[in-house]
Every structure is written in C-alpha cells, then in structure tokens.
Amino acid sequence: MALSRNKAEKSKPMKKKILTNVEYTQICHFINEFCGDGLPIDCELNMANRIFNDIEPLALVCILQSQLFYKARGQHWRHENRAELLLKIYDDQCHLYDDSDLLIRMACAESINPISMCRFLLQEKYYMGQRPLISQLLKHPYLINDSRLAANVQQCLYSDNQEGPITDLRRRMIGEEYELKLKQLANAAGIFFYDERDLRRMGYDKTPDIKVILPFLYKGHIVNWIESKANFGDPKSHKWNIQQQLLSYCNRFGPGIIIYWFGYHEETPLLPDNNIGITILADFPDREHLDLMLSPQL
Structure with missing residues (x-):
C-alpha cells in the first residue's frame, strides 16, 4: 500500500511555483474582484479548486494574504472611523436574525475581514x-457578556483565514514545519550549520534560520546562510525582507540563499536589490549543484 501511494504521489503533476507576471496579475485581479463582496476563505477555495488549480495552492494563499494586507492597511482608518455606525447597524439588526452570521454578512458588505469587523465593534x-x-x-x-455577539464573534473566528488566533496558529505551525524541513535537508546534504538558537547563544540578534559553518558553493556562488520562508516571494514582499532581514545577514555573514517554499514571481530574482549576495530558490538546492568543503580529518 505504501509503495503504491508513493508512486501515485510521484505521478501527480507538479503545481507551478514560479509565476509569470501575467499569471500573477490575473490572480491579483481575481482576488480584488472576488473580495469586493465575498469572504477571503471562499476566494481561496475558488482559486485552489477551480480557477487556478494548476498553481501551488499555498502560493495562492500567500498572494491572497498579501493583497488583502495591503488593501486593509490603506483602509483601516476609514473602517475605524465608522466603528460607531457599524456597531449601531449591528445593534439594530441582531434581533432580526436567529443565526450567528450577521457580522459575517456585514464584513462582506463592507469588504473587510470578519475578525477586523469584530475588533472594531x-x-x-x-x-x-x-x-x-x-x-x-x-x-x-x-x-463576551453578550451571548448573541459572542456567537457572532465565534462564527467569524471559523470563517476568517486572514486574521485571528486560529489563522495565526496555522501560519506559525507552517513556518516551523518548513524551518524543520530546511534543517533536515541540510543535514541530509552533509551541510554543517548553526541554527537560530545556537546563534542567539553566541550573542547575535538578527539571525538566519541556518548559518553554515563551512561555506559551500551553489552553482559557483558562495553560500554562508540559508533563510526559510513559508511564503510566496513577490517583488514587494521580497524587498521588505531585504530591508528587514537579508541586508543585515549579507553585511554580517556574506552571501546566502533565501528559499520561498511556495514559489516566487519571475521578476523577484532579477531585482537589482539581490546584488548584495542573495540567491532566490523555491526549494532546497539540488545536491548536484552543491560543492561542499570537506571537514578536516583529524
């Protein structure tokens, strides 16, 4: 059974992870159209199962997250200023329904995430x-001492894939899963490294996921560190990562690799910002492209 399952998994076509500008633009357009009056969680399901089913599903999730984050940041002040009116609308209508979906319907009407709607109210x-x-x-x-409001908030928790404790937990678990995957693959490839915990004990503040002890070559490029990102690398997000993390890694340790496990925009590796020593990949480097320095025999 295990052998047949593995063969079936290998025979499945690989989902696209490196997206062209046309593909990325189509995805963003669909998100902006759908989320004008629909829930992001429904948008995610439609994209993964119907519209863009040839693309890595987690790439779609990340693009959706980025698009809605930038949109929400630009409109936060407007919704916050309308919080009093939104609360009045809720108070006026909550007794007209027997279900706990009123806040979700209001969130759709206002083009806002359900958890954000809860937070404002x-x-x-x-x-x-x-x-x-x-x-x-x-x-x-x-x-919450209002049982009807409590039921509405609970329903929003289950219906929001962008914010809230459930979503935060999911993202944290995925991030930790891929950090562990990076370490396992590095060990299997024979790479010696310090992880974040080791580096913090050594007094470093900003640390990559692994700092290579013996630098190696990847396609002729020196690699001193590898950063794991359980995310999609669009140009805007990648530039932010450079400013917040990667620049300091390059200044302190030299050139390195960032892995966007769910893929990246085709233009991201071409950004001149990468010339400080950043290599972008969508998976762990193939062993055939690695030249490792052998540890000295004692």
Missing part, C-alpha cells in the same frame, strides 16, 4: 483602547 462597544484586551475576547469569545 468590540473596541467601540466596550471602550477598549488596548489591543491585547480585544485579542483576549477574540481568542475566548465566551468572555
């Missing part, structure tokens, strides 16, 4: 200016 209703207090109510809706 809770902040307005309970006069909470501190984000940790609101986050506690979102994490534990049973603490």
Whole structure:
C-alpha cells in the first residue's frame, strides 16, 4: 500500500511555483474582484479548486494574504472611523436574525475581514483602547457578556483565514514545519550549520534560520546562510525582507540563499536589490549543484 501511494504521489503533476507576471496579475485581479463582496476563505477555495488549480495552492494563499494586507492597511482608518455606525447597524439588526452570521454578512458588505469587523465593534462597544484586551475576547469569545455577539464573534473566528488566533496558529505551525524541513535537508546534504538558537547563544540578534559553518558553493556562488520562508516571494514582499532581514545577514555573514517554499514571481530574482549576495530558490538546492568543503580529518 505504501509503495503504491508513493508512486501515485510521484505521478501527480507538479503545481507551478514560479509565476509569470501575467499569471500573477490575473490572480491579483481575481482576488480584488472576488473580495469586493465575498469572504477571503471562499476566494481561496475558488482559486485552489477551480480557477487556478494548476498553481501551488499555498502560493495562492500567500498572494491572497498579501493583497488583502495591503488593501486593509490603506483602509483601516476609514473602517475605524465608522466603528460607531457599524456597531449601531449591528445593534439594530441582531434581533432580526436567529443565526450567528450577521457580522459575517456585514464584513462582506463592507469588504473587510470578519475578525477586523469584530475588533472594531468590540473596541467601540466596550471602550477598549488596548489591543491585547480585544485579542483576549477574540481568542475566548465566551468572555463576551453578550451571548448573541459572542456567537457572532465565534462564527467569524471559523470563517476568517486572514486574521485571528486560529489563522495565526496555522501560519506559525507552517513556518516551523518548513524551518524543520530546511534543517533536515541540510543535514541530509552533509551541510554543517548553526541554527537560530545556537546563534542567539553566541550573542547575535538578527539571525538566519541556518548559518553554515563551512561555506559551500551553489552553482559557483558562495553560500554562508540559508533563510526559510513559508511564503510566496513577490517583488514587494521580497524587498521588505531585504530591508528587514537579508541586508543585515549579507553585511554580517556574506552571501546566502533565501528559499520561498511556495514559489516566487519571475521578476523577484532579477531585482537589482539581490546584488548584495542573495540567491532566490523555491526549494532546497539540488545536491548536484552543491560543492561542499570537506571537514578536516583529524
């Protein structure tokens, strides 16, 4: 059974991870059209199962996340200023329905994530200016003393794939899974390295996921570190990663590799920003392209 399952998995066509500008633009256009009056979680399902089923599903998830993040950041102030009106709409309508989907319908009508809708209403209703207090109510809706509102918030938790404690936990677990995968593949390839915990004990603050002890060559390029990103590398996100992390890695340790496990935009490796010593991949380097320095025999 195990052998037949492995053969079946190998026979499956590989999903695309490196996207052309045309493909990326089509995906972004679909997201902006769909999320104008629909839930992001439904948008994700439609893209993965129907519209773009030849593309890596987790790449679609990441592109959706990025697009909605930039959109929400630009409109946050507008929704926050309307929090009082939104709460009034909810209070006026909540007794007209027996279900717990009112906040979700309002979120669709306002083109806002369900959890963001909850956050604005809770902040307005309970006069909470501190984000940790609101986050506690979102994490534990049973603490909300209005049972109808609590049921609506709980429904939003299950229906939002962009924000909230469930989504945060999922992203953290995926990130840790791929960091572990990086270490396992590096060990299997015979690469000696320090991980983040080792580097922090040595006094470093900003640290890559692995710092190579014995530098190696990848297609003739020196590699001193590898960074794992359980994400999709579009040009804008990649430039942000350079500013926040990769530039300091290059300055401190020299050239290295960043792996976007879910793929990247075709223009990302061509950015002049990478000339500081950054190589972009969508998977762990093939063993045939590695030239490792042998450890000295004692």
